[in-house]
Amino acid sequence: MTKKLLQVEELQTEFTRDKQKTRILHGVNFHINEGEVLGLVGESGCGKSLTSLSIMRLFQGTTGEITNGNIYFNDSNLVNLSDYEMRKLRGKQMAMIFQDPMTSLNPVMKIGKQLTEPIRVHLKLNKSEAREHAIAMLTKVGIARPDEIVDEYPHQLSGGMRQRVMIAMAMSCNPNLLIADEPTTALDVTIQAQILELMKKLQKEEKMSILLITHDLGVVAEMCDRVVVMYAGKVVEEASVYDLFENPKHPYSKGLIASVPKLGEKKDKLDSIKGNVPNPSNMPKGCKFAPRCNMAMPICHEQEPACLAIENDRLCSCWLYELETR
Amino acid sequence: MNSVSIDKNEKTVSMQPKYSPVKEFWKNFRKQKVAFIASVFVLLLILVAILAPYIAPFDPYKPNYDALLEPPSKSHLAGTDEYGRDILSRLIMGTRISLSVSFASVFLGMILGTILGLMSGYFGGWLDRIIMRSSDVLFSFPDLLLAIAIVAILGPGLNNVIIAVTVFGIPSFARLVRGATLEAKENTYVEAAKSMGAPHRRIMYKHIFPETVSSLIIFVTMRIGTAILAASSLSFLGLGASPETPEWGVMLSTGRDYLGTASHVVIVPGIAIFLTVLAFNLIGDGLRDVLDPKTKND
Numbered sequence: 191m192t193k194k195l196l197q198v199e200e201l202q203t204e205f206t207r208d209k210q211k212t213r214i215l216h217g218v219n220f221h222i223n224e225g226e227v228l229g230l231v232g233e234s235g236c237g238k239s240l241t242s243l244s245i246m247r248l249f250q251g252t253t254g255e256i257t258n259g260n261i262y263f264n265d266s267n268l269v270n271l272s273d274y275e276m277r278k279l280r281g282k283q284m285a286m287i288f289q290d291p292m293t294s295l296n297p298v299m300k301i302g303k304q305l306t307e308p309i310r311v312h313l314k315l316n317k318s319e320a321r322e323h324a325i326a327m328l329t330k331v332g333i334a335r336p337d338e339i340v341d342e343y344p345h346q347l348s349g350g351m352r353q354r355v356m357i358a359m360a361m362s363c364n365p366n367l368l369i370a371d372e373p374t375t376a377l378d379v380t381i382q383a384q385i386l387e388l389m390k391k392l393q394k395e396e397k398m399s400i401l402l403i404t405h406d407l408g409v410v411a412e413m414c415d416r417v418v419v420m421y422a423g424k425v426v427e428e429a430s431v432y433d434l435f436e437n438p439k440h441p442y443s444k445g446l447i448a449s450v451p452k453l454g455e456k457k458d459k460l461d462s463i464k465g466n467v468p469n470p471s472n473m474p475k476g477c478k479f480a481p482r483c484n485m486a487m488p489i490c491h492e493q494e495p496a497c498l499a500i501e502n503d504r505l506c507s508c509w510l511y512e513l514e515t516r
Numbered sequence: 517m518n519s520v521s522i523d524k525n526e527k528t529v530s531m532q533p534k535y536s537p538v539k540e541f542w543k544n545f546r547k548q549k550v551a552f553i554a555s556v557f558v559l560l561l562i563l564v565a566i567l568a569p570y571i572a573p574f575d576p577y578k579p580n581y582d583a584l585l586e587p588p589s590k591s592h593l594a595g596t597d598e599y600g601r602d603i604l605s606r607l608i609m610g611t612r613i614s615l616s617v618s619f620a621s622v623f624l625g626m627i628l629g630t631i632l633g634l635m636s637g638y639f640g641g642w643l644d645r646i647i648m649r650s651s652d653v654l655f656s657f658p659d660l661l662l663a664i665a666i667v668a669i670l671g672p673g674l675n676n677v678i679i680a681v682t683v684f685g686i687p688s689f690a691r692l693v694r695g696a697t698l699e700a701k702e703n704t705y706v707e708a709a710k711s712m713g714a715p716h717r718r719i720m721y722k723h724i725f726p727e728t729v730s731s732l733i734i735f736v737t738m739r740i741g742t743a744i745l746a747a748s749s750l751s752f753l754g755l756g757a758s759p760e761t762p763e764w765g766v767m768l769s770t771g772r773d774y775l776g777t778a779s780h781v782v783i784v785p786g787i788a789i790f791l792t793v794l795a796f797n798l799i800g801d802g803l804r805d806v807l808d809p810k811t812k813n814d
Contacts, residue, residue: 246711281713288711293704296723304705307722308712359712 194262195399196245196367197221201259203237203244205252212471214240216423216478217259219497222367227393227400229414229431231407231446235467237423238403242369245401246286247276264366282312284367285360290376291352295344302340305359312363327358331388350381354388361392368393369401374409386413407450411435416503419443422467422478425497428505439506441483477509485510544806551802554795561792565612574602576609576762585778595780597771603784606762610785613763614792617674618743621681626736628682629689630728634720636690637697648694651687659684663746667755674763677756681743692735693728700727730807734800741796748789764789 203215215237222228230238243249244256247268261268264283268276285308288294296304305327306320315323321340328336331354344352353373360368370389374382390413393400402413410417410431417434419427419442427440438444445463465482468474474481480490489509497507546552564571573593574580580600588595594603636647654662666680700706701724709719750756751765759770764785771781 248707248710277713277715279713280711286708286711288704288708290704294708296703296705296709298726299722307709307714307718311713311715311718356708359708 192223192226194221195224195226195264196401197260197262198241198245199260199262201241201244201261202257203240203249203254204257205254207253210471211257213257214254214423214470215244216473218420218423218425220418220425220428222399222401224366224399225393225397226416227390227402227414229410229417230401230403230420231405231410231417232420233405233446233467236420238405238420239371241420242286242371242401242403245369246280246284247271248280248286278312281308281360281365282363283365284369285363285365287353287356287360287368287370287373289372291349291356292376294356295352297344299343300340301342301344301347301355305340305355305362308359309362323362324358327362328355330361330392331355331358333358349377350384353377353381353385357385357388357392361396364396365398367399367401369403371403372405373402375404375406382409389413407435407446419446422473423470424478424507425505426479426507430503433501433504439500439504439511440479440508441485441510442479477507541806545802548802548805551799551805554798554802557791557795558799561611561615561795564608565615568608568612572602572605572608574605576601576605577760585774585781587778587780594784595778597767597781598774598778601762603767603781606767607764607785607788609762610764610767610788613674613757613761614744614747614789617678617747618681618740621678621747622685622736622739622743624678624682625685625739626689626732629686630693630725630732632686633690633693634697634724634728637694638701638716638720638724644694647690651690654684654687657684659742660746660749663750664753664755667750672755672758674757674761677747677750680750681746684746685739685743688739689732689735692731696728696731697724700724734804734807737796737803738800741793741800744789744796745793 198218198220201215201218202213204211204213206212218237218241220228220230230241232238240254243254245261245263245268247256249255256269259269263279268279271279295301302321302324305324306317309315309320309323310317313320313323324340325336328339333339333351333354339347339351339355344355347355357373368389373389374385377385386409389400392398400413402409404410414431416428416430418425419434419440421442427434427438427443429439434443435447438447442463445461448461449463451457451460463482468478468481474491476492477483477486477490477495480486483490487509495507495509495512497505498512500506500511578601580596580602583592583596583600585598586592586596586600592602592604594607597603597606632647632651636644657665662684663677663680666683667676670676670679703723706719706723709723714722747756748763748765748768751761751763752769754769757763757766759766767785768782768789771785774781
């Protein structure tokens with residue numbers, strides 16, 4: 191059986207504003223196996239990015255805090271680690287790639303200097319060794335003339351190159367888990383394909399796991415082994431990529447997949463899901479998707495469905511299946 | 517064929533003069549005529565301060581009772597004071613005192629204020645509240661009154677003047693740096709650095725502090741003018757340098773009894789203070805125009 195690298199259990203994250211707590215994550219559960227690419231999908235504001243920030247415990251400076259739940263990573267519970275232990279972990283065992291490569295590099299620092307930062311902190315190499323390692327990493331992510339690039343500033347590189355540099359930085363200490371928060375959203379389509387291919391290649395070579403956060407189902411289909419669908423701070427469905435696209439179970443997943451335009455299809459209007467994500471401070475009672483669901487039953491508005499295994503390795507949180515299995 | 521043309525291109529690129537921020541700064545700063553002249557004046561002052569004992573024509577401490585309160589003449593270019601001491605020599609020695617007192621107090625204030633401001637802006641929370649409220653308390657005193665109070669506690673003397681001027685500079689620096697920090701720490705690259713496990717100290721020093729430097733440079737030059745004025749004022753009030761020291765404020769203070777009979781005793785050091793403070797403020801203005809991207813007009 192494959193080993194679980196990361197297991198998130200009942201994760202709840204809250205923000206405080208004006209002394210009022212707003213819960214954004216309502217008990218998120220999922221796991222990532224070793225060497226697996228897990229996709230985390232959902233529309234804007236459903237808590238995808240917050241889930242990743244919670245795993246990294248990166249909300250210093252905001253009022254965000256994890257109020258409940260456990261995050262097991264390599265046998266340690268991240269929720270209980272001290273700030274110092276957490277810092278040792280970040281970059282070394284888990285690293286992150288951000289959405290916009292234009293802003294995630296410091297414009298006034300040379301590429302080499304930024305790249306050697308985590309290397310020197312975590313691998314304890316000296317300056318020239320770190321520089322060599324940085325150049326090797328740049329070569330690995332397919333950057334031409336890496337020995338010149340290390341002495342250049344971010345504005346001298348294109349967006350795709352910058353994202354490659356970010357990947358090189360994230361990969362430089364051989365992390366077990368790479369969290370990629372919409373890594374290709376800010377890039378144009380041809381570069382997107384290159385970056386995805388690169389990530390896939392590196393993932394195979396290094397046998398690491400990737401948590402890929404995206405709302406682009408095309409990216410999911412190309413990259414992921416399994417997919418977790420989130421809606422309003424909860425996981426509504428978890429399935430293998432093949433199963434999800436072939437036979438989505440949750441009405442929300444169905445809606446998402448239906449709203450992807452298909453080639454060769456003639457349609458005046460694209461399918462969409464009616465309405466918006468509910469306001470976190472004013473969540474509907476019962477199933478959070480019920481007000482937008484076209485299969486909603488009376489019970490959906492009354493009680494929240496539990497997340498149940500409906501097939502092998504497949505979870506879904508919907509009354510349709512819960513009643514069925516009963 | 518193709519590769520040859522690429523080679524040519526590379527050559528032309530490498531032959532272009534390399535972009536250097538220092539050169540760019542220099543080019544723009546020279547366009548600021550007033551500030552440029554002011555900075556030449558300040559450089560001269562610094563030179564005078566360094567070489568003071570060698571270029572002063574007379575001993576600034578030695579009285580000459582044959583030449584009391586003499587107006588400017590060939591032998592005493594700026595005249596003599598009530599003890600017959602050469603005013604020009606005293607002015608030259610005073611440059612050293614005034615500049616070193618103001619530089620020392622501004623740089624001390626900058627270092628402490630920057631550290632406090634960085635911590636305050638970066639960590640936020642109760643630390644931020646403590647630092648900012650304490651600087652509000654310091655702000656609520658008029659600058660000079662606070663300095664007088666500090667000197668009154670510590671006792672008069674140039675070292676205590678430095679401490680006093682430092683203390684009333686700290687809150688301004690802390691506030692300035694805190695503001696820049698609040699802005700800088702929202703950058704994604706700061707979050708990215710955190711996600712790589714960079715320690716707070718490193719993030720503050722490598723990623724946030726450089727963002728604050730340009731406003732710091734401007735503020736420091738402005739602040740030096742203020743510090744000179746404050747130090748002279750304290751000495752004028754008898755809280756700074758001792759009466760025989762050739763400090764500009766002291767010279768004003770001891771000379772004011774002779775304002776009616778030998779006005780040069782007061783006018784000369786007065787002009788020195790005025791020009792020096794003006795020069796620093798003009799440099800500050802010029803630097804702001806050059807360094808602040810918002811006021812840049814190309």
